[in-house]
Amino acid sequence: MRWLRSEFRSEIEEIEEIDALIEVIHHAIATQCDRILVKKSHMTHQINYANQCSTKRTTTTLVLFLFLVLGVLFNSNPVPSNTLTTDKDATQSRKHKSLLSLLQTFHRQADVHRIPYRIEFGSLLGYVRAGRITKHDNDIDLLIDKSSLGVLDRLTNDPREPWYVDQRHHRPLPSSGASVFLHRTNHREDFSTVVRVDCNGNTTKNMRDACSFSGPVSRLVSFNASSHKPMAYIDVYVSGCPFHRPFGQYKSWHCRTATKSCSFCPSGEALNNSLVERSGGTLERCRFDGVETWCPSSRSWSIDYLSRLYGPSWQTVRKDWKYSDRPSKRRI
Secondary structure, X not given: OHHHHHHHXXXXXXHHHHHHHHHHHHHHHHHHXXXXXXXXXXXXXXXXXXXXXXXXXXXXXXXXXXXXHHHHHHHHOOOOOOHHHHHHHHHHHHHHHHHHHHHHHHHHHHHHHOOOEEEOHHHHHHHHHXXXXXXXXXXXXXXXXXXXXXXXXXXXXXXXXXXXXXXXOOOOOOOOOOEEEEEOOOOOOOHHHOOXXXXXXXXXXXXXXXXXXXXXXXXXXXXXXXXXXEEEEEEEEEOOOOOOOOOHHHHHHOEEOOOOEEOOOOHHHOOOOOOOHHHOOOEEEEEEOOEEEEEEOOHHHHHHHHHHHHOOOOOOOOOOOOHHHOHHHOOO
């Protein structure tokens, strides 16, 4: 009870100080109005100015009272000025934890089913820069070999493997568990013609949610435990897409002249056993933000690759970076 009496005593002292301030302001307004009234000889003017003074007193009282109420409320439960930033950072932190948990799950599955892979794109960028996910990054990118697609097709069609789900045909997600591995068994099609399916199992023309993707061959999706909405995802790309100038039918492949590679292609077009060759020659186990995964063995190869992929300023973190800013996507 002592702390409660202390809190009330503090609030009463603040109220008394504000009351004194109100009296001082009232006195100042009254003095100014009296001076005006002395200078005005006509009765009509006196009445008008008197009314104005009365209005000013009333308005001042109401405004100060409002400040008093707000002051008491905010002082009793102060809100830091950086609350919005903190909330955003907390959300991003939860998303990163979810991403790393997904990566850990896939890494175990890849070991069991002998699926070679490595981190790619923005994830490789974050690893080479600082060994972790870039603070503003929202996903993880992985690269697999074309030879692994048959393994993923088999797992997706196996009813004993409920974690692997056909992206084209599924019930509303998540049906069970906190995450799924959505796999496009129609990976032989060009992704520009792929029919999108959302997390509720409905077809859609546009990217409605994390489940309705079309470009990557697979996507790991984690769901919020309470809302059951997608929270984070990992994209899986196939290695060995042959380079074409990004025009006509190849425009949707997202080809880059600087790296002589493309992000997407029908799997029938991809080169066999290209993952290691397109990773500098060898892969090694590495730790990405504390989670074991696979990376190119050669750091010098990774640096050269990233500089061609993202430009000479690849080491500079840019929150406003967009895919269209990628120098190697420009026409040469």
